[in-house]
Amino acid sequence: MCLSVPAKIIEIGSSGWQAKVDYLGSHIDVGISLLDRVEVGQYVLVHVGEAIQVVDEELAKESIEIWKGWLDEA
Amino acid sequence: MEGVARRSMMGMAYRDKDIFASLCQKMLPVLEEKKQRLGRKLRFMEVCGTHTVSFSKTGVREVLADYVDLVSGPGCPVCVTDQSDMDQMIAFAKRSDTIVATFGDMMKVPGSYSNLYKEKADGAEVRIVYSPSQAVEIARQNPQKQVVFLGVGFETTVPSIALSIRKAEREKVRNYFVYSAHKLTPPALQPLIQDPTHQLDGFLLPGHVSVIIGRKGWNLLESLNEPAVIGGFEPIDLLTSIYLLTLEMNKERRSVVNNYSRMVRENGNEKAQELLKEIFEVDSVKWRGFGILPNSGLRMNAAYQSYDALTNLPVDRPVTKGIKGCRCGEIVKGKETPFGCPLFAKACTPENPIGPCMVSSEGTCSTYYQFERGKEKITY
Numbered sequence: 410m411c412l413s414v415p416a417k418i419i420e421i422g423s424s425g426w427q428a429k430v431d432y433l434g435s436h437i438d439v440g441i442s443l444l445d446r447v448e449v450g451q452y453v454l455v456h457v458g459e460a461i462q463v464v465d466e467e468l469a470k471e472s473i474e475i476w477k478g479w480l481d482e483a
Numbered sequence: 484m485e486g487v488a489r490r491s492m493m494g495m496a497y498r499d500k501d502i503f504a505s506l507c508q509k510m511l512p513v514l515e516e517k518k519q520r521l522g523r524k525l526r527f528m529e530v531c532g533t534h535t536v537s538f539s540k541t542g543v544r545e546v547l548a549d550y551v552d553l554v555s556g557p558g559c560p561v562c563v564t565d566q567s568d569m570d571q572m573i574a575f576a577k578r579s580d581t582i583v584a585t586f587g588d589m590m591k592v593p594g595s596y597s598n599l600y601k602e603k604a605d606g607a608e609v610r611i612v613y614s615p616s617q618a619v620e621i622a623r624q625n626p627q628k629q630v631v632f633l634g635v636g637f638e639t640t641v642p643s644i645a646l647s648i649r650k651a652e653r654e655k656v657r658n659y660f661v662y663s664a665h666k667l668t669p670p671a672l673q674p675l676i677q678d679p680t681h682q683l684d685g686f687l688l689p690g691h692v693s694v695i696i697g698r699k700g701w702n703l704l705e706s707l708n709e710p711a712v713i714g715g716f717e718p719i720d721l722l723t724s725i726y727l728l729t730l731e732m733n734k735e736r737r738s739v740v741n742n743y744s745r746m747v748r749e750n751g752n753e754k755a756q757e758l759l760k761e762i763f764e765v766d767s768v769k770w771r772g773f774g775i776l777p778n779s780g781l782r783m784n785a786a787y788q789s790y791d792a793l794t795n796l797p798v799d800r801p802v803t804k805g806i807k808g809c810r811c812g813e814i815v816k817g818k819e820t821p822f823g824c825p826l827f828a829k830a831c832t833p834e835n836p837i838g839p840c841m842v843s844s845e846g847t848c849s850t851y852y853q854f855e856r857g858k859e860k861i862t863y
Contacts, residue, residue: 411639411691412533443642443755458614459643462694462746469745473496480505
């Protein structure tokens with residue numbers, strides 16, 4: 410039930426409460442009022458119609474690189 | 484399509500077969516060594532139905548099977564909803580002036596005498612929604628009716644339900660109510676840790692609950708010095724989280740490890756936390772299998788009583804009775820596997836579920852039915 414999916418913000422509504430996101434090619438309206446600030450192009454985690462977090466893409470890359478680096482250690 | 488491609492790239496990194504295989508080569512011997520030292524397999528509990536599904540669906544459960552028993556815990560909100568709450572929800576559906584709005588998972592969950600699906604077939608107005616705000620729209624379009632949203636969920640889901648109440652307030656929708664059966668996850672782990680008959684070596688904590696409550700939301704586990712790792716849902720997330728749990732076992736002083744930092748922050752989503760405090764108050768509530776757990780649920784607070792279905796819409800709730808033969812109460816505590824239930828895959832199937840753990844797609848019985856049948860060697 411806590412299933413949530415990452416989707417890309419493609420448009421922010423004029424009310425500031427809603428945004429249009431791209432999820433696997435579908436364009437869906439989601440609420441954004443649980444987030445402090447969100448920008449077009451960012452990825453957000455969507456759960457039951459609300460964005461609940463901004464995905465930290467830098468950390469996403471960094472974390473996998475850390476594991477890859479760990480593999481390269483002797 | 485650019486979005487699709489980029490999302491895939493980000494997700495794919497945590498599904499990379501070669502990296503996964505290399506990690507296995509280095510990590511599985513560490514699990515084996517720990518197993519040898521203990522003289523038994525490691526036993527970690529996952530506290531999230533999405534983790535239960537992911538372990539099976541990705542095959543990681545099988546990769547780990549020689550070293551680790553993965554014990555499914557209270558990670559499915561539908562499954563831990565008490566029978567008396569189900570009866571209350573069904574009683575709302577029986578009111579002739581009421582529309583019940585609910586997530587689809589709840590439709591076939593059995594009450595003592597009926598379920599929402601049967602009530603709908605008998606003429607009750609029960610509508611499935613994907614988002615709580617849709618329920619407010621239903622209320623607006625049906626001013627002559629009372630609309631009750633069935634509030635079932637953990638910390639991940641409650642902020643969205645809180646927003647629906649705010650929306651109703653803002654738009655002056657007076658016929659919208661919520662029945663709050665919401666649960667808080669950390670208080671359910673304490674009795675499992677303190678149960679002397681429950682040999683658990685640590686907890687894989689729910690990633691999306693943690694998005695809301697943050698790493699620091701698990702202070703309770705840290706104070707109990709329990710090995711615990713917050714993890715994501717891709718194969719590399721699952722494997723590395725189990726490895727990190729094993730390393731935590733060796734430490735004298737443990738802290739909750741955040742292995743899902745791309746989504747989970749130290750303080751969580753503070754805006755969502757503030758919203759919950761504004762609308763709800765913590766209460767001691769009843770869980771299926773556990774009984775009443777101190778400070779484990781959320782009720783509407785005094786300022787929002789006018790949106791509380793329980794106080795505003797009286798119903799005749801029948802006397803609650805248990806489901807004969809169903810082992811869900813033990814399964815949600817990880818004290819029993821679905822294979823230990825005499826009804827599993829015989830009388831109880833996803834088409835005709837007898838207990839809630841078979842209803843929700845993330846219930847332990849449903850997951851084991853889909854992915855683990857024929858592997859009855861799984862024991863706790």
